[in-house]
Amino acid sequence: MYQTRIVPWVNYQEFETVYQWLFADRKTQVDQVRRGIDRVQTWTNRGEIPSSVETTAALIEIIIHDEQSSHLSHKELRLTYAMALVRFVNGLVDREQKGKFAKSIQVLARSIGLPSWFVDLRHASTHEHLPSLMVLRDGAMQAVAWLHDHYWVRNLKKADQQNHDEIKSKLNQYKECRKSFMKEKYSAKSSDPDAYVACIQQLIEMIGYQEEQLQQDVIPLLLNVGGLVPTGKKKRASAEEMQISKGLIELWTPLIQGLDVGFPDFGRQLVKAMIKRLNINEEFKVNETLLNPYAAFATKEKTDDPTQAPSYLLTL
Known part of the structure; x- marks a missing residue:
């Protein structure tokens, strides 16, 4: 039996809006990017959120701090980047760890299409000397790009299809309600337009500003x-x-x-x-x-x- 997956965003439109904010131009629209980060924090306060969403916001926030000449020292920046990248890899592979026998992180990463370079970077950040700031910066940028293509875009496509299916279902519901109304209208039965009128209103609300x-x-x-x-x-x-x-x-x-x-x-x-x-x-x-x-x-x-x-x- 399928279980309902609870998400912290109100609807598809909010999810898409936050995506647009997070991936806005950081040079010219940094306020929008910050708005996206703040909204993800709001989602976190509501309850559990997908690790990919949380990691995206965390990585982008660090990148902004770095680009805006933050007061963090060189070492603090390295530690912050390293921690975010470790959480990025762990958040993706941990959910794939299933079955009685544990699989290696490399195997799990390969199964979801995550480049092994990220796993190596995680290992170095956890067990060896911290990678250089240049390497960590590049890793953060590539991690955000990977999340964009493998999480955000894919889920937006799924949401588009789900929205399409919901609109199709509502149109079919209108058609059936309207037919019933017309059938009762020309018979001795009393006809109530509330059902098909409600379908029209619900359809308008589903489309909203989109x-x-x-x-x-x-x-x-x-x-x-x-x-x-x-x-x-x-x-x-x-x-x-x-x-x-x-x-x-x-x-x-x-x-x-x-x-x-x-x-x-x-x-x-x-x-x-x-x-x-x-x-x-x-x-x-x-x-x-x-x-x-x-x-x-x-x-x-x-x-x-x-x-x-x-x-x-x-x-x-």
Whole structure:
């Protein structure tokens, strides 16, 4: 059975914002970087946080102190860098130590793609003479770069996919709630719009200030088969009847209107995406299928791409 993983950030947007702060330009946006470090400290106060997040903030904080000509002595800087790098390696490999028999740090590091150079640096910092400040500085910079590529970017991609799946689920939920409302509306049963209206509001809240998700997720999902264009070809427009059904209009109008109110640019973006699907270029040359729909419907819809089928294009 899967267990829920508790994280200290409120939502995906906060995680992404802290990533942007931490990796902002330290020369021109050092205040943002410090803001990211402070937010990680806030997360730490809330409870346990991933070691990669904590180590990223710690390494960047040391680098800033060093670059800003801190009052730390040469030896203090070496000790501080060394401690952060030891924690960096330990935090990554300790969680990989599983099973009855302990594995070497080199083996564990190799299993997660951590260069052996970091393990050697950890060993020297722990058991031998401290490496030079130049070596430690270089190690810290490379550690931050490794964390950026192997932790932050990968988790942001996972979060993007999770967000996409949540938006898709909410659109499907709206569709089902709206269908139920319409079915009850035309029957003797009393109909309550609260369910589908709540879906619209929740979708707007999910997108929040990340309006790029309209283009990346919402609009593509709406334009997929099963969205604005029904899956069943009998429910689509045809060459004989060049109009879409009243039920289809009634199904999607509240959502489109709600999103247009929540995001004033949504309507323009949706129309732009629809035109692109219809293959209308800058010179307004229309897809040949639409120029002669009767000829197109005289044969079967032979296309591997369902969004290029004549019935899809006619309905859109």
